[in-house]
Amino acid sequence: MHTMASLSVLYKSLEKEHGKQGWWPVKGEYHLGDYSYPRDDKQRFEICVGAILTQNTTWKNVEKALEKLRREKLIDAKKMLGAEEEKLKSCIRPAGYFNQKARKLKEFSKFYLSLKNRKPCREELLSVWGIGRETADSILLYAYHEPVFVVDTYTRRLLIKEGLIFGKEDYDEIQELFRKGLKRDHALYNEFHALIVEWGKNN
DNA sequence: AGCCAGGCTACCG
């Protein structure tokens, strides 16, 4: 199909318009053209926490929550799991849905510790309460450099606008389009998804 | 002053 060409062309045009994005931001800093993050376990866990907090929420609000968590030294699986619930909720309040997200973070922390530094697979992530497909794929791509494409509402909107889908395709079908249409490269998936979000913010 | 944000779960028919 010409989906292949279309997606490559789409990527290039987005990159030309918006430039490198340098995701995933760690400690509020972006790192253009450097895909060596996360560089340690602490950064990896921070990315996972951010992926959960940003569910249906703006990154700006997530940053406020992450800053509070940092101040309380809670960006650490063991400490987060042991943290008092009200303390955790008060930190993440700016990111919205704080009751649900506090539970999600606790459940994820427990899961993360059980990994003992092993890389999880998608199915395992999906079995954790509060981790759906987009969050699982964000974690795999941005925290573990697994080449899985992250599909969000903007992705669907963009592909409809470009005439590449009709709109009723589900998450996995859309992900399959990218898998078949692009080089299997985590850096490419990283930038592409980030660019789609950047596009989505003003569309 | 609504409406929407880098979704997910639970529940409904």
Place this chain on the structure above:
DNA sequence: CGGTAGCATGGC
């Protein structure tokens, strides 16, 4: 099964 209410704060 597919569809959707509920979750919550902050910015425009």
